[in-house]
Amino acid sequence: MTLALARSEPLLQADDLSVTFATAGRRVEAVRGVSLAVHRGEVLAVIGESGSGKSTLARAILGLTPPHSGTLRLDGERVPLAVTARSRVQRRKLGMVFQDSGAAFNPRFSVARILNEPIRLLGGDAGKGAAEELLDAVGLSGALLGRRPHELSGGQRQRVGIARALAGNPEVLICDEAVSALDLSVQAQILNLLADLLLRRGLAILFITHDISVVSYLADRIAVMHQGKIVESGPASAVLDTPRMAYTRTLLASAPEPVLRG
């Protein structure tokens, strides 16, 4: 099965992406010539410290901070770099999960409205059961549809965040520090959920984090980002066990405890 996957076209492919900010007369290259590919059923973890450019990379792929150069392919099809230039079908293919979903929701909206809006806008069929189906997909009861964000627990909120990201039935999920703010008990639930979705929906996941123990659980491949560049990448076991770059070794050594063996 792994062989068949390896030969298939990647669901997400970025080539030579660069993002430059101009601030106070200074040009800052936040992402410098990054290339990556994520296949169906695969998790590519991008690790690095704050300021390494990993979150900018996520926003660049989404087209929210359009790269000034490079190419992007979704499921083999080349797509415009700016989200505003992408068709609805192209926009549906990417879903995004944020660190703190609670803060990303409108506090006055009910869960039903939080979910129905992207369902409608992304051209899915917003039939009566659509929002409930999404909740079901993330292991939540339809009874929560009437609740508002502050009436949910942290774990429920993050599940709704994932449900919302799934609203357009995406092929690629981009998770930016999606479990970093969660307590261990909730973090375990969300990681199990992502592992399930990966298999059941055949998603490709780009998982951006600074947490090495989470990476060791979830990632198939790892890309290490430093000063806007991917300085090392490879299968998770290779990067974790035999890192080639000094920077990767520093990053791994600073994890608070040796990574637990499964």
Add this chain to the structure above:
Amino acid sequence: MNAAPVLSVRDLNVGVRSARGEVDAVRGLDLDVARGETLALVGESGCGKSLTALALAGLLPDGARIRSGRIVLGGVSIEGLPERRLRRLRGQRVGMVFQDPMAALNPVLTIGEQIVEAIRAHRSVSRAQARSDAESLLARVRLREGAQLLQAFPHQLSGGMRQRILIAIAIANRPDMLIADEPTTALDATVQAEILALLDELRRDSGMALVLITHDLGLVSRWADRIAVMYAGRAVETRSAATLADAAHPYTRALLAARPRRRPLRGPRQRLAEITGRVPLPGEVISGCAFADRCAAMTALCRRQAPETQRLGDAGVSCHHPFAPRREVALP
């Protein structure tokens, strides 16, 4: 452990104002901290660990207050002390470091002004003396070019440097105890390790006690001597950090099992052990054990009666059905 504890807390209750009136967010907490030791206070958000820290440091926000309980700080009971003496006692004996150094520093004052202010708040020394003390404090937290740094504003420094400044301020009056509330959560992993190493070094050099508040169990085994696991406003298990893997309380065991572990080289990821349900909210009526709803070992007794703390080896455990300590099996 025979030395008089720096801090002794008995049956502490901290109330917070809520829509339903005043409710207890810390309920009957017992805690001891010995001189020179590092105690990790661990638990999920909402378990009351930060509120406990604020109560001990005398920094409770409006709407929160100590309702009852006994706090003995360096041999002095704070009960009934007039507010001014109490503030002085805490200022001298307890230092505190917070999660977000940017929020804790005043953005419009220089580093020097802030350190000098902290020194002079509790000691009557000249401005010049305080300034020279400030420079040596910066050296103690391993910041170089102190004279220049004193002129800097917080936004000109990195997150790690700002946290070192806060630590310098917290130890300015040589406290007996330093409380660090998630001191590295907002920092990068490489900086995290440096800050924890610094705190550990300061503890060893000065003999002060360190209370490390964290939700990160990974930090515990590396940096703490003892651990107190909090749940729903009380310490449900305290034990030596070295025996954390042998934890007796089902909640501690569940937290340990929920940690992400490395996936096997081949085959699918194994499911992580989840803890279903949630921490009871402050003020929620709890009959019996607060963890019962989420506990695999729950029985009718747990519903009926809150467990007392019992001694198991070196550990204190509040549970009717604790895990037995692991025994070496003697072969015949």
